[in-house]
Amino acid sequence: MxxxxxxxxxxxxxxxxxxxxxxxxxxxxxxxxxxxxxxxxxxxxxxxxxxxxxxxxxxxxxxxxxxxxxxxxxxxxxxxxxxxxxxxxxxxxxxxxxxxxxxxxxxxxxxxxxxxxxxxxxxxxxxxxxxxxxxxxxxxxxxxxxxxxxxxxxxxxxxxxxxxxxxxxxxxxxxxxxxxxxxxxxxxKRPKLRSILEKRVAQKYTLKDGTWNSLQRHLAKHKAKGNGFGYSLADRKGIAKTLSARYYKDGAEILIPQRNKNPRRLTPRECARLMGFPDDFVIPVSDNQAYRQFGNAVxxxxxxxxxxxxxxxxxxxxxxxxxxxxxx
Missing domain, CATH: 3.40.50.150 (Vaccinia Virus protein VP39)
Structure with a gap:
């Protein structure tokens, strides 16, 4: 070579x-x-x-x-x-x-x-x-x-x-x-989670009451059994847990807290940034497919x-x- x-x-x-x-x-x-x-x-x-x-x-x-x-x-x-x-x-x-x-x-x-x-x-x-x-x-x-x-x-x-x-x-x-x-x-470099978050995010990424209530019940159930399963509210000043291909289901492993609102999922663009893809990387598929794809990416x-x-x-x-x- x-x-x-x-x-x-x-x-x-x-x-x-x-x-x-x-x-x-x-x-x-x-x-x-x-x-x-x-x-x-x-x-x-x-x-x-x-x-x-x-x-x-x-x-x-x-x-x-x-x-x-x-x-x-x-x-x-x-x-x-x-x-x-x-x-x-x-x-x-x-x-x-x-x-x-x-x-x-x-x-x-x-x-x-x-x-x-x-x-x-x-x-x-x-x-x-x-x-x-x-x-x-x-x-x-x-x-x-x-x-x-x-x-x-x-x-x-x-x-x-x-x-x-x-x-x-x-x-x-x-x-x-x-x-x-x-x-x-x-x-x-130790970048903070807030560095990849978008300033304006559509309402559709905020968890609906049913999903949010279900996640809270799920956490309480496993906590009573001494298990560590459940959702994770991410710290904007810290780092997120591992993004997985199952993120499309409910976003439980990485939820972004919101003031006076239910927490929200990351957007596909935020997931792309979380994996180090450039902002000009094209995302032509549905949100669910994008979540699967970035969760499986390097x-x-x-x-x-x-x-x-x-x-x-x-x-x-x-x-x-x-x-x-x-x-x-």
Whole structure:
């Protein structure tokens, strides 16, 4: 990879393009994208001018363009380690294909195997590391390191230094060659929630009496049982809880207090800001779909810094000396 030239990447499980926004911001050019959800495809097209390919399981890896970096926020599905019935997808019946058969992570592996990108970045919920007592993550690392031969690094990062939201996600970085890579130290900006709030908000975002009363009863019920479930009134001078894809239901995890009124939900634009998307990011879908989309998205500024650190590492040739180098 030339120090002066840009780099190419592909965007898998693309959602609405949070990873693409970040990697383009780091100087990359997207040459392929895949996303099966039709509403996410609409938002993606409105912002990037092209419609992602559909179901990744039906895409031939050999039809995907060559690229420098593979990026993907793959869904965390249950990993079936035993009892695999079909083992012939790539003409092999052993190794990581057995362990990850039937999962979407398998599709990332087959694409990496076929295209051998110089690097990859994968993103997932932080619980991926502890899922099934660590067995799932062990399978993933084994596939990436032992079966595919990549130098793999991972870290759980809280985005609250970049956006006013507590949001922990695991990032997995891999290089085709051994690299002295370190995740970037993010500048501690600690923005306040009030910085992303709109000054004028339509009445429709204020909770109706029925919804608000129901949430209060729900909280009281669980509080009596000693549970922590219920709604959360956000502090404008602090940070919000994690925005989830279920936010469209009642907004319970992040409610904005209002004087002499029921609390309100965040608007879709505020959700976009909470995830670090620029204000010119187009939201062409309904509010409910927008809530789902931003709840599933990545925090753009965090990924942009990781992308820049990856490219700098590759461009400056920070190759780690291994025993094989001495043998040569």
């Amino acid at each position: 030339s120090k002066k030239s840009g780099f190419t990447f592909i965007d898998l499980f693309a959602g609405i393009g949070g990873l693409r926004t970040a990697f383009e911001g780091a100087g990359g050019r997207c040459v392929f994208s895949s996303e099966w959800n039709k509403f996410s495809q609409q938002t993606y097209e409105a912002n990037f001018g092209d419609v992602p390919e559909g179901d990744i399981t039906k895409i031939d890896e050999n039809d995907i363009p060559d690229h420098d970096v593979l990026v993907g926020g793959f869904p965390c599905q249950p990993f079936s380690i035993a009892g695999v019935s079909s083992k012939n997808s790539l003409g092999r019946v052993h190794g990581f294909l057995d362990e990850t058969q039937g999962t979407l992570f398998f599709d990332i592996c087959r694409i990496i195997k076929a295209k051998r990108p110089k690097a990859f970045l994968l993103e997932n919920v932080k619980n991926l590391k502890s899922h099934d007592k660590g067995k799932t993550f062990k399978v993933i690392l084994n596939a990436l390191r032992e079966q595919l031969g990549y130098d793999v690094h991972y870290k759980i990062i809280d985005a609250s230094t970049q956006v006013p939201q507590h949001r922990e996600r695991i990032f997995i970085v891999g290089f085709e060659e051994p690299m002295d890579y370190e995740f970037p130290e993010l500048e501690d 925090v753009v500024p965090v990924v942009k810094e990781i992308a820049k650190s990856m490219i700098q590492c590759m461009q400056h040739g920070k190759k780690r000396i291994t025993i094989m180098d001495y043998v040569k």
